[in-house]
Amino acid sequence: MSTQTARRSADILIVDDNPGDVRLTVEALNDGGMQNSLHTARDGAEAIAFLRRQGKYGHAPRPDLILLDLDMPRMGGLQVLAEIKEDRALKDIPVVILTGSHDIEDIVKTYNLHANCYVTKPIDLEQFIRLVKSITNFWLTIVNRRRRTAN
């Protein structure tokens, strides 16, 4: 219960190369008036730099949740996922695969790489908004996790 009452503004990292998708996710995240700090990475390499606070990301916060697309240039989502889950400092950050693909092969691969869950973006906007809300609600308020500031 304390996690819910102590709910601070969360840092969410959106990793997606399509600005239209990023904006849509941002719109969905802001829809209910939830005030989270949203960060974006345009591809896998940027995401890894952000998470490891490299280069211009020297002061980047540690995200509470990562929303990861699969199909990206330079470094794809599967590789980003593998790097996160192999990194002792990052592996406990929940990674939600949020992608346009229904491909069963992608689904199997991501779970084998320890994705926390795999979600296909629905075509319908209202469904998408509901989906994003339930993802953030689940990972940021329902689930018991070690939280830096709350503890």
Next chain:
Amino acid sequence: MSQMLEMNQQTAKPEAMADESKQSKELFRALFYRSPIGTYIVQNGQFRLVNRQLAYISGYEEDELIGRPSLGFVLAEDRDIVRENALRMLKGECSLGYEFRIVTKQAKIKWVMETVAPVLYQRKRATLGSLIDVTERKLVEERLRQSTLETQRSNAELEQFAYVISHDLQEPLRMVSSYTQLLAKRYRNKLDADADEFISYAVEGAKRMQTLLHELLEYSRVGTRGKPFSLVNCEHVVDQAMANLKIAIEECGAMVSYDVLPTVLGDEGQLVRLFQNLIGNAIKFRREEPLQVLISAQRRQHVVTFSVQDNGIGIDPQHSQSVFEIFRRLHTTEEYPGTGMGLAICKKIVERHGGHISVQSQPGKGSTFYFTINMAGGESA
């Protein structure tokens, strides 16, 4: 012909009849020289005796062949085949009907099929060979092989193409669809009535295109993402299909029943989809009266013919072929929603299982879909 007449004249004479040796010689001559098969005797690697048909096949005169090395006519790359078979013959093994290429006097390459047997000729070991020209057959075989390969290649390419476009078009379409919906959500009643109408058409169009692409993707996946065949109990398959349609079946109060259904060799997921589409089709195109669907199967040798019979609105016989084409619809979206892909997917699944699908219908009374599938297991052998 002249030799035949000669023989008849000889057999007519009683004194000649006694000479059995002479008669068999004549018989041999007639068989040998008149045979429509190229026939020859080879001794020490050279032609000793040849008939007219061999001369015809090789393009040489008969006397040009005598004394020539027989291997000399064989295309260099194929000489080992001929040598191997000669050795096999010497060991008393089978050396029948092997094929190789020869070069004719006119430098044409012909395919021939040869059989050899050891004989004695003038009291010495020799080989009796017979040979037929199979060039035409080989050409037809090669053409058939090429066109089969070509068809397989172009089918695979087409499937891949359908897969890629339907997959890759989804992303941009999702953008169009999401943002028109966002426009509608945020600006409805804030612009004028025209704007609201335009936005609603854009939203509907994008949604519909999404459904079409999804179905096209399903269609292409029948070929590209099919599972290996295993033994599948068709009663379980129909149960699964009915479970997937549970709500629709309950809503319209349909009676779906099936006879004893066999086990077949197939892709279970695809067979569920097949029955689901056919039953779903019956539900969609039902009449006012309660819907009845009966599924049965009849087995003849290795082939099972399934039938899915309904008492729905039926299909005009002139459309009984075209209903299986992709995106084929016989009704407007307002009358019956849908993409026109359901039966095309059925056809593709049935064809992947080596069968074919058809429909017989009486408009206003009902339709019966028939499809065939090869029977599995040893019991059908």
